[in-house]
Each structure stands twice: as structure tokens, then as C-alpha cells.
Amino acid sequence: MSNWCILGDCGKDNCHHCYPVINCSMGHSFCIKNGCCHEIIEKDIDVKRNDIKMQENNKKIIVNDNNVLVTGCAGFIGSHVCEYLLKKGTFIYGIDNLNDYYDPEIKKKNLQLLKGFDNFIFKEDDIRYTNIIRDVKPKKIIHLASMAGVRYSIENPFIYNKVNVEGFIHILQESVKYGVKQIVYASSSSVYGLNKKIPFSENDKIESCNSPYACSKMAMELYAKTYSQLYKLSCIGLRFFTVYGPRGRPDMAPYKFLNAIIKQEPLNKYGDGTTSRDYTYIDDIVDGIVSALENNKKILSGIYNLGNSTPISLNKFIETCEKVSKKKAIINNLPMQLGDVPHTYADITKAYNDLN
Numbered sequence: 001m002s003n004w005c006i007l008g009d010c011g012k013d014n015c016h017h018c019y020p021v022i023n024c025s026m027g028h029s030f031c032i033k034n035g036c037c038h039e040i041i042e043k044d045i046d047v048k049r050n051d052i053k054m055q056e057n058n059k060k061i062i063v064n065d066n067n068v069l070v071t072g073c074a075g076f077i078g079s080h081v082c083e084y085l086l087k088k089g090t091f092i093y094g095i096d097n098l099n100d101y102y103d104p105e106i107k108k109k110n111l112q113l114l115k116g117f118d119n120f121i122f123k124e125d126d127i128r129y130t131n132i133i134r135d136v137k138p139k140k141i142i143h144l145a146s147m148a149g150v151r152y153s154i155e156n157p158f159i160y161n162k163v164n165v166e167g168f169i170h171i172l173q174e175s176v177k178y179g180v181k182q183i184v185y186a187s188s189s190s191v192y193g194l195n196k197k198i199p200f201s202e203n204d205k206i207e208s209c210n211s212p213y214a215c216s217k218m219a220m221e222l223y224a225k226t227y228s229q230l231y232k233l234s235c236i237g238l239r240f241f242t243v244y245g246p247r248g249r250p251d252m253a254p255y256k257f258l259n260a261i262i263k264q265e266p267l268n269k270y271g272d273g274t275t276s277r278d279y280t281y282i283d284d285i286v287d288g289i290v291s292a293l294e295n296n297k298k299i300l301s302g303i304y305n306l307g308n309s310t311p312i313s314l315n316k317f318i319e320t321c322e323k324v325s326k327k328k329a330i331i332n333n334l335p336m337q338l339g340d341v342p343h344t345y346a347d348i349t350k351a352y353n354d355l356n
Helices: 029-034 076-087 104-112 132-136 150-155 155-177 212-231 253-262 284-296 314-325 349-354
Strands: 053-054 060-062 066-071 094-096 119-125 141-142 182-188 234-240 264-269 301-306 330-334
Touching: 029 104, 053 150, 053 314, 066 132, 076 104, 076 284, 094 104, 094 132, 132 155, 141 155, 141 284, 150 155, 150 212, 155 182, 155 212, 182 212, 182 284, 212 234, 212 301, 212 330, 253 264, 253 314, 264 314, 284 301, 301 349
Parallel strands: 066 094, 066 141, 094 119, 141 182, 182 234, 234 301, 264 330
Antiparallel strands: 053 060
């Protein structure tokens, strides 16, 4: 059978066993079951590798050794990272399980935006079981897929271990097996928990994680460091600090508060309003992720804070929402919730020096 290697590991762009294709012109059963790549026609491979070639019935054909796999591509941060890289011409394989932690229709709208790019291929998939690394053999991975939410993790702790920890282990195992060179993955400011020293530094001891979500992210960091030691797999973890911006998650404070104020519905304020968060705009997070992916300093293993380094109190945040909406908030005062932390505040010196 043509376009088919014997062992399944020749690595040629036009091999359907190594790179099973969507809408296979030869009708391979393996492709029908596992198709996830663009079809490369051998007679058209007359360009240098890592280039983008136009042709074959007016269809864009991607010839690229340096494709990037993005997990959680349909989410808030994932969709922004993909959009940025796609505009730069990077070929992206994206996976997402489109779970219902929040309305999946929001994720599907994000996907519609990404599917407008010819250099994007999506597969609905679960990081705990995916074979995408075997199938497309990316050299770099941006791992953003995780169960999010501090408060939800208090009520549903087991799923955070299954998805965040076991899912990441599967990604790490597959990466070692199929020759991935680098993983950039999402950690969280939540790992600092009840630490009292501020601003939070990557060198601070982590001794008081305050939710199963935070524990799962801390475990991911430990596994990443271990795999870097064992297999020389570059793993860069990024501790995100309260990300906001367009297409933001509906469970996050910016969306919830503005939506409630605009609709003149009560919003829940937990505590006396003196708690604070280091709100970080999505474009700054994307810049940090892309810089980590470029990895100009050839970092093998590292953890970095990505934040704004300017914490805002809850009271000030509500005042700002009132100002931009030109409406007064209807506030339902409640005690602090289990799992909450009093402050987040990022020291971003290390990221500035290494990732710039």
C-alpha cells in the first residue's frame, strides 16, 4: 500500500502510518480511525522543510517539522495562545475535551475562530488517554488543559487528581516515548496558598496549599521537574496570576461581577473586601507563554510567575466595575469561603530576566 511505512516510525511527512491524515485519499482504515494531519502529496514536496507550501487543488499543505501541540486549545488562555501563534504562521494541533465545567458553547465559539486558520487542526480528545503525541509527533507542547477552579475543587477533589495530575503524567510519558523536546505547562499562583511573605517569589517554600486545585498544580510541578531530571525533557512551568480579558471564563470575577452589575443583580462579596488579587491581562500571559516556548536561554527545568505585580483589593475591584459600567453594585456580603487565600502578588523578576 503506498504512502505507508513498514514500522510506522519513518517520520516522513507523507507517511500515513506516521502521520494519519484527515480525508485520506487512499482510504486507509488507520487514517479513517486516527486521522489528524493534513495529507502531504509526495510530488508536491519540493520546498524546504519547515516552510508552508500552497498548492494541491488550492488547498494549503503544511510541511513542518516544528508543529506545536496545544492542549486545552478551546479555553480562555488556550484560544488566545493559539490565535497568536496561528497569526505568526505556526502550525498548531489543538486538543480539548470540551467539558462542561462551564458552558461548552463558549469553547465552541473559540474553536470557530481558530478553525478559520488553515494551519490549525482540532481533535476533541482527553489528555488522560490521548494518542495525539504518537500520531503527530510534535517537538513542542503547550499544556494548558486542566480542571480549573479553586472552589469547585473543594467539592470535587478526585477529578482534579485524575485530570490535572494523571493527565499530565500521560502527557509526560508520551512525550518521552515519542521524542518531544519541550513542554510549557500551566501552573497557578494558587500553589502559594496561605504564604504570608509577599510578593510571592518562585524561591519561596510551598508549605500551605489551600485547595485540591492548588495541590494538583504543585504535583504537576514536581512531576515536571522529575521528568526533566530523568529524561532531559525541557519542562517550563508558568504560575498564572488571575488572568482576565476578552473571552474570559464566566466563573471568574471580572465576568461575574460586571455581568451582575450591568444586569443589576446581586453579587456575592466574600469577606470584608480587603483581600487582593494580582490581575493579569491575557496578552501579557500569552507573551510569557510564547517566550517560554521560544526558550532562548535553553532552560531545562524551571518555574516562573506570570503576573502584573500590582495587586488590587476586592473593594477597589468592585469600585472599578461600577465605574466602567456606570452602575452601582448590589452587594450580598458573605464570610470568606473555604479554600480562598487572602492575597496574591507576583514577583516577576525571574520571568523578566529569563523570558523577557
